Amino acid sequence: MAKDINSGALTIKQIESFEKDFQTRPENKIMMNAVTRGNIQEIAINRQVINQMDLSFSNEVESGGPITDQMQAGTCWLFAELNWLRTLAIKKMKAEKFEFSQNYIIFWNKLEKSNYFLENMIEYRDKPWDDRRVYHLINIPVPDGGEWHMAADIIDKYGIVPKSAMPDTFNREKSKFLNEMLFYKLREGAAKLRAMHEEGKPVSALRKEKMEIMKLIYRILAIMLGEPPRKFDFGFRDKDKKYHRSPGITPKQFFKKYVGINTADIYCLLSCPTPDTPYYKTFTAEFFANTIGGREMIALNVPNNILLGRAIQVLKSGEACLFSADVLQHSHSKEGLLDTGIYDYDLIFNTPFKMDKITRIQTLQTRxxxxxxxxxxxxxxxxxxxxxxxxxxxxSVGKKGIFIMSENWFDEHVYALIIHKKFLTKKMLQLFKQPPISLPPWHPMI
Structure with a gap:
């Protein structure tokens, strides 16, 4: 391979042919002059798609706003899940507006993920630093990202609180500095645990040291996010102007009283058409968890039309539906549009952008x-x-935070639904009992 690689080098003659090809097409110069002076999305935008979209829907669910803002943090999963739970809470409360504390869940999520990371460092103590799984863990020790099963584990263990009980902080809104502190101390801790292992110390000694590290992690989280409440007072006025009060309520009592679902009744449907994820099989993923002893992410892979049908069923029942997608594809934030025809890049570059879904997933063009x-x-x-x-x-984006998604975008870029088991068929529930196939942590559907 090394001997033949020079034969693939670009030559001046080849580059001259590229220049000639570019310069013989007058439209290339027009496009160059336009795109070099502006945002390519705005230049390529399809006005017809914008004009066709409106905010009228035959079936709508009361969301119980306000529109939330994750700001500069990769916690969309948590915001979406709390927004979804809010639609259930406002029905029980008969309230018009309500918001859960994201800061509260983030505190416990980061604490549990830190413990999860250190336990995995103990588990993989004999593997070299450049082992692919060790590298995956050490690269981002406590990622912002997650999925429903992680929120469920936190809620089951620690409960949930209204925003008034643990408001936002600077570091909730901008997770960069919090992550820098945690990453440093967790990597330092991982190195110390490995050094102890190399010195012949038993696992019991490593776990004792781990608890010292976790004590420090708690301190960092408390300083940067604030300490989570054990109990709090909560009051609200419902739609009928009747006032309700819950003094001295705990986070777990709050969840039971104002949401009241069994988190184990919530299931994940995946739709990934690649050969390594056959339909009607269940899948899980390595390291895609936040709590030692918590639940695995289990997803049943089904064709996209089943996702679509379930989503319609949920909305027609009067409930909201949590979903995961690739929002980086064919989306316009300012207009709040998700449509595969939103941009005419084909016209600008005179080349098609038409990869099929399987190829996009396999080449990591989508995830x-x-x-x-x-x-x-x-x-x-x-x-x-x-x-x-x-x-x-x-x-500040979309229609005051609301986006409009076309049916073609759903077909191409929606990959998972999180829904209650009452919306699943008996056959689907039976299929969930299969032993799951484990996907590597770098799989694009994770």
Whole structure:
């Protein structure tokens, strides 16, 4: 290979042919002059798609706003899940507006993920630093990202609180500095645990040292996010102007009283068409957890039309639907549009951008990047033409935080639904009993 690699080098003659090809097409100069002076998305935008979208939907769910804003933190999954739980809470409370504390869940999530990371460092203590799994763990010790099963483990163990009980902090809104502190101390801790192992210390000694590290991690989290409440007072006025008070309530009592679902009744449907993820099999993933002894992420892989049908069923029942997608594809934040025809890049570059879904996944052109909540669908003769999406990017984007998703975008870029088991068929529930196939932590659907 090394001997032949020079034969693949670009030559001046070849580059001259590229220049000639470019310069013989007058439209290339027009496009160059336009794109070099502006945002390519704005230049390529398809005005017809924008003009066709409107905010009317045949079926809508009351979301219980306000629109939330994850700001400069990769916690879309948590915001989406709390936004979804809010739709259930406002029904029980008969309230118009409500918001859970994201800061509270993030505190416990980071603490549990830190413990999870250190336990894995003990588990993989005999593997070299450049082992691919060790590298995966050490690269981002406590990532911002996650999925429903992680939030469920935190809620089951620590409960949930209203935003008033643990408001946002600077470091909730901008996770960069918090992560820098945690990453440093966790990597330092991992190195110390390995050194102790090399000195012949038993696992019991490593775990004792781990608890000293965790004591420090708690201190960092408390200083940067604030300490989470053990008990708090909560009061609100419902739609009928009646005042309700819950003095001295605990976070677990709060969840039971105002949400009241069994988190074990929530399931994940995946739709990934690649050969390594056959349909009607269940899948899990390595290291895709936050709590030692917590639940695995288990997803049943099904064709996309089943996702679509389940989503419609959920919304028609009057409930919202949590979903995961690749929001980096064919999306326009300012307009709040998700549509595969939103950009005419083909016209600008005179080349098609038409990779099929399987190829996009296999080449990492697409992957799961964002979680949001479906709060409406527009059905024409029983078929969806567009969807109403509650995002977590604040009110300055979209239609005051609401996005409109076309049916073609759902087909191409929605990959997972998180729904209650009452919306699953008996056959689906039976399929969930299969032993799951484990995917590596770098799989694009993780």
């Amino acid at each position: 799961l990047t964002h979680c949001m909540v479906l709060v409406g669908v527009d059905l024409v003769n029983g078929k969806p033409v567009k969807w109403k999406v509650e995002n977590s990017w604040g009110e």
